[in-house]
Each structure stands twice: as structure tokens, then as C-alpha cells.
Amino acid sequence: MHPPPILQSALTCPQCGFVATETMPTDACLYFYECTGCHVLLRPKAGDCCVFCSYGSIKCPPIQQASGCCVDITTSSTS
Numbered sequence: 001m002h003p004p005p006i007l008q009s010a011l012t013c014p015q016c017g018f019v020a021t022e023t024m025p026t027d028a029c030l031y032f033y034e035c036t037g038c039h040v041l042l043r044p045k046a047g048d049c050c051v052f053c054s055y056g057s058i059k060c061p062p063i064q065q066a067s068g069c070c071v072d073i074t075t076s077s078t079s
């Protein structure tokens with residue numbers, strides 16, 4: 001039984017160190033995020049699916065549920 005995913009993640013800006021607590025959408029990944037501190041546009045690091053996985057205190061809901069992320073480019077044959 002999966003616990004419900006945590007939807008609040010504290011995003012830490014790598015540029016200015018500003019921490020913003022954001023609510024993550026469960027149906028989409030947030031790929032771009034503008035820092036409220038310095039307005040730099042954050043992008044996920046290589047291998048990460050969204051900014052929460054790269055800069056957040058909590059990873060995104062699909063990762064928490066271990067169901068893979070919505071940016072699944074490698075279409076596995078599950079039909």
C-alpha cells in the first residue's frame with residue numbers, strides 16, 4: 001500500500017540559495033521554474049525529470065510512488 005505522495009517540496013535555488021516551498025502538481029512535471037528570489041530559470045539536472053527532483057527537498061509525486069516519471073521517453077512495451 002502506497003502512502004499518498006508528499007506534495008510540498010522546498011525548492012532551493014542553486015544560484016541565490018532562496019528556498020521556496022512549492023506545491024507539486026501530481027499530473028505533470030514542473031520542468032521549468034523561475035526562482036522567486038533571483039528570477040533565474042531553473043531546469044532539471046541531467047537525469048532528473050523535474051526541478052523538484054534536482055532542487056527540491058522532496059522528489060516529485062511519480063518518483064515517490066515509484067511509478068516512473070511522466071517524462072518517460074523510452075516507451076516500454078506495456079500494452
Ligand SMILES: [Zn+2]
Binds near residue numbers: 039
Ligand atoms: Zn534564485
